[in-house]
Amino acid sequence: xxxxxxxxxxGEYVDRTLDDCALAEMEAHIRVCPKCAxxxxxxxxxxxxxxxxxxxxxxxxxxxxxxAQILHRKEEAKPGxxxxxxxxxxxxxxxxxxxxxxxxxxxxxxxAVGTSLMFTNYNASGDAAYINAVQQQHVTFASANPLxxxxxxxxSDRMKELNEPL
Amino acid sequence: xxxxxAILVLRCQEDDSQAFDEIVRQYKDGIYNYILRxxxxxxxxxxxxxxxxxxxxxxxxxxxxxxxLRTWLYRIATNLCIDKYRRYGIERxxxxxxxxxxxxxxxxxxxxxxxxxxxxxxxxxKELSDQIHRAIAKLPEKLRAPILMYDMEDMSYGQIAExxxxxxxxxxxxxxKARTQLRRMLLPYVQNT
Numbered sequence: 424x425x426x427x428x429x430x431x432x433x434g435e436y437v438d439r440t441l442d443d444c445a446l447a448e449m450e451a452h453i454r455v456c457p458k459c460a461x462x463x464x465x466x467x468x469x470x471x472x473x474x475x476x477x478x479x480x481x482x483x484x485x486x487x488x489x490x491a492q493i494l495h496r497k498e499e500a501k502p503g504x505x506x507x508x509x510x511x512x513x514x515x516x517x518x519x520x521x522x523x524x525x526x527x528x529x530x531x532x533x534x535a536v537g538t539s540l541m542f543t544n545y546n547a548s549g550d551a552a553y554i555n556a557v558q559q560q561h562v563t564f565a566s567a568n569p570l571x572x573x574x575x576x577x578x579s580d581r582m583k584e585l586n587e588p589l
Numbered sequence: 590x591x592x593x594x595a596i597l598v599l600r601c602q603e604d605d606s607q608a609f610d611e612i613v614r615q616y617k618d619g620i621y622n623y624i625l626r627x628x629x630x631x632x633x634x635x636x637x638x639x640x641x642x643x644x645x646x647x648x649x650x651x652x653x654x655x656x657x658l659r660t661w662l663y664r665i666a667t668n669l670c671i672d673k674y675r676r677y678g679i680e681r682x683x684x685x686x687x688x689x690x691x692x693x694x695x696x697x698x699x700x701x702x703x704x705x706x707x708x709x710x711x712x713x714x715k716e717l718s719d720q721i722h723r724a725i726a727k728l729p730e731k732l733r734a735p736i737l738m739y740d741m742e743d744m745s746y747g748q749i750a751e752x753x754x755x756x757x758x759x760x761x762x763x764x765x766k767a768r769t770q771l772r773r774m775l776l777p778y779v780q781n782t
Contacts, residue, residue, distance in 0.1 A: 434765030468779035
């Protein structure tokens with residue numbers, strides 16, 4: 424193994440992840456090459472320094488902040504009424520998609536049936552009564568006011584002519 | 590054999606809220622430490638660590654059971670760190686707000702490494718770890734993430750490759766480059782370890 428090959432495997436040598444064969448070759452080279460030996464030692468030193476850094480624990484109250492944030496996001500994710508009606512509730516709110524589509528369909532169907540029943544009743548009884556009332560009003564009006572009836576006007580003119588002296 | 594993580598994920602997917610609490614307990618320190626070392630700001634690190642678990646909570650239903658929970662959480666954390674850099678245009682040099690208290694009682698940003706220090710005396714002391722932290726913070730993020738995961742979070746090359754979405758060879762190469770750059774920055778300390 425030469426220095427160039429050694430350099431290529433230096434990272435794995437420092438991490439002790441080389442297979443036995445490559446490791447033996449590296450060690451043989453490093454024994455005879457002070458430059459590579461020095462570099463390997465320094466890179467190993469770097470790894471040791473980084474590993475020696477203290478692990479910082481999450482601040483106290485981390486879980487409380489997290490739970491508050493999750494609740495907040497759930498509230499934010501709750502859609503408006505129209506969106507809930509049309510698209511349903513997104514899964515991140517309840518954990519699964521809860522659609523209000525069936526409820527909306529029921530409401531619309533009920534409204535349609537109710538309206539149609541209302542019109543059916545009107546035609547059956549209300550409309551007939553209304554027509555009768557209008558006809559009755561017309562007859563009453565016509566008999567009470569002869570001027571409103573063309574035939575009565577003609578008759579009236581004819582009577583005037585007959586009554587006029589010759 | 591089904592791992593503990595896989596069981597926890599399964600329980601979460603069956604609406605067991607205690608399982609998610611267990612995941613948080615298990616990973617919060619590692620994730621917080623990783624983000625803190627990535628962005629060097631305690632407040633932002635806590636915000637981002639919270640955000641990691643909020644996103645995990647929202648997406649755990651769709652988590653594929655053949656995936657690795659740990660690498661998934663670290664991938665979320667890494668992406669959040671990168672987003673933070675990009676969104677705010679933070680430069681690496683500005684991300685070193687480590688401070689120390691000087692003799693006059695004033696807290697000021699730390700000076701650059703003083704090579705007259707006796708490394709042996711510093712070893713194990715806070716100042717040395719601050720110097721190491723500063724040096725890591727100066728690394729490009731693509732080198733910083735793998736070396737932190739390898740040396741601090743004890744992750745394997747394969748796990749890091751999964752987190753970063755790159756080949757194992759790239760991970761090895763980046764760790765090596767990171768160490769080479771750190772060696773230059775920390776030479777006085779490295780030569781005495």
